[in-house]
Amino acid sequence: MTVSRRHFISLTGAAVVAWDYVLAGAPESSPNYQATDHWWAMLIDITKCIGCGNCVRACAEENHVPEGFFRTWIERYHVDDFHLEDPRVDSPNGGKDGFPPIPTSAGKDFFVPKLCNQCADSPCVQVCPVGATFVTRDGVVLVDEKYCLGCRYCVQACPYGCRFIDPERKTAQKCTLCYHRITKGLTTACCEACPTAARQLADLKNPKDPIHEFLKTHSVQVLKPQMATGAKVFYNGLDGSVR
Amino acid sequence: MKPLKDAEHLVRIAAVFLAGVLLFLGARALFVPKSFGQYGHYRADAVTEIAALPVVHAGHDTCEMCHVDVAELKHKGKHAGVNCEACHGPQARHADDPSSIKPALPDTAVLCARCHEESAAKPKAFPQVVTAEHSGGLPCKTCHTPHNPSIDSSLKPGDEK
DSSP, X not given: OOOOHHHHHHHHHHHHHHHHHHHTOOOOOOTTOOGGGOOEEEEEETTTOXXXXXXXXXXXXXXXXXXXXXXXXXXXXXXXXXXXXXXXXXXXXXXXXXXXXOOOOSSEEEEEEEEXXXXXXXXXXXXOSSSOEEEOTTSOEEEOTTTOXXXXXXXXXXXXXXXXXXXXXXXXXXXXXXXXXXXXXXXXXXXXXXXXXXXXXXXXXXXTOTHHHHHHHSOEEOSOGGXXXXXXXXXXXXXXXXX | OOTXXXXXXXXXXXXXXXXXXXXXXXXXXXXXXXXXXXXXSSBHHHHHHHHTXXXXXXXXXXXXXXXXXXXXXXXXXXXXXXXXXXXXOOOHHHHHSTTTOOOOOOOHHHHHHHHHBOOTTSOTTSOOBOHHHHTTTOOGGGTEETTEEEEOTTOOTTOOO
């Protein structure tokens, strides 16, 4: 691309206008919400997931996720007998249109819904060179679309593959744990749409949240605990073959 | 011998250096958004901007404020735990303007199968059917009432409800 001096000077005007927009500040929202009173997480019960794809569709509509990209998706695992190292995984269109039925066969089959793990020590936050991605005071990893350069470091850094570059805006996008909903007292769109309550939003700072009893009484695991990311999406019934 | 006989050179360099530092500080004050660094190495206003995005799914509490009868029927049956928008889709626009925005009625032949079509990967205790054998493509509401899905004996194939 070649830019003439005249063109460059005319562009600086537009840049000043755009920067004013960044500096202008944010509209006021949810005045009663105290960020420091919450520490958000999610509980996923694999033993309840039926792979209907409601969460994927609800997420796409709630967050205007571009076609072919996913902030949450469902994977279907097939493990032959003891071959835990070598599962067969499929996720046609992220599970958005459901899964084609499969006949019962030897081994086991199950669904694993995935989304951003809202890590407390997130690799994506650590690699962002401009401070466009961060952990909020209530424990949600967000992307500042106006600050993101689209350099893709975070996309590579996420061990869970939860990020993508928006094809229109050319900035990083990911699950916000429906931050615009949970700060208004609603649950996330995926939890709202899940018919079997396989997904549940949880507030770890709320002592009355049922997650505390659940964590105490179930064998719960996070994905890739060896990465020490401080993941806050807890899976019940997670098979050893899940990556 | 005079010490620092060319001192004016040093003064000039110091002045240029000082001007550079001032220029940097000025530019920094101008370009860094005011809320940057308020809570950490990010723009605090971004949090409020994301929190202010419009909601698309109204939430079942909102639905049940008007549709009391349906909620009551649903809570008696096996679909008690299934939220309205799990089947009816996002309805915040309908909730904002109930008279002019009407939700489309879901086709039960497609809708019910999403959850209840038999698959080896589904939990064994979850009720599943092979729709082709079970109903031969008829809409499920021919026999079942979706909000309380026990068999309604008063319905006959072909009746609409």
